[in-house]
C-alpha cells in the first residue's frame with residue numbers, strides 16, 4: 621500500500637495519526653485554540669472553516685489561513701468546509717464550495733483539503749485535479765449522521781473516492797447499535813486489505829463508536845480525530861488520552 625506524505629507526517633504506516641479540529645467562530649477564538657497546540661500531541665490540524673463567522677469572505681479566510689500557517693509552523697493543515705447536509709454548520713452552493721476550496725488550495729497556506737464525495741461528481745473530480753496541481757492533497761469524505769450503511773455500501777463509497785483520485789478516502793457513520801460499529805470496522809478491514817492502494821480513514825461516531833476511533837491500527841484506519849478544546853463531532857475524546865491509547869495498541873502489535 622502506498623503511504624501519503626504530508627510534510628513530515630506519513631499516513632498509512634505505524635500508529636494512526638492524530639488530527640485535532642479548530643472550531644472557533646472568530647479569528648480570536650481560532651488563534652486561542654491554535655495557541656494550545658504546541659503542548660498537545662497533534663500530527664495534523666483541521667480548520668473547520670464552516671464554523672468561521674466570515675467564511676463567505678474569501679479574503680478573510682485567506683488571511684486566517686496565512687496566519688494559522690505561521691503559528692502552526694510545520695504542522696500540516698487540513699482545510700475543511702463541512703456542509704450542512706453532511707453535519708456541518710452552514711450550507712453552501714457547489715460553485716462557492718469549489719471556489720473557496722480552490723482559492724485556499726492555490727494560496728499554499730494549507731496542505732490538505734477535504735472534498736465531500738457526494739458533491740457533483742464532475743466538480744469533485746475537478747477539485748481533486750486542481751488541488752493536486754497546487755501540490756495540495758485531498759481527503760474525500762462522506763458522513764452519515766443518521767445511520768450506518770451496509771458493509772458493502774461503505775466499501776463501495778470508499779472505492780468510489782479512490783477511483784475519483786482522492787489521496788485519502790474517509791467515511792464517518794453514526795451507529796444505531798453495537799453491531800453497526802462492527803459493520804464499520806469490518807468494512808474498514810475489507811477495504812484496507814482488499815481494495816485500498818492508499819490510506820483510508822473511517823470512524824463510527826458517538827459513544828458507542830469510540831472504540832473505532834482507537835482501533836485504526838488494528839483494522840486499517842490511518843488517522844483519527846481527537847478534541848483539544850471542543851469536539852467537532854460526537855465521540856471525539858481528549859487528544860492526550862487518545863494518544864495514550866494509540867500508543868498502547870501500537871506497542872502491542
Ligand SMILES: O=C1C[C@@](O)(C(=O)O)C[C@@H](O)[C@@H]1O
Pocket residue numbers: 641666668700702734761763790792823825845852853854856
Ligand atoms: O470528517 C471529519 C470527521 C469527524 O466528523 C469525526 O467524526 O471525527 C470530525 C470532522 O471535523 C472531520 O471533518
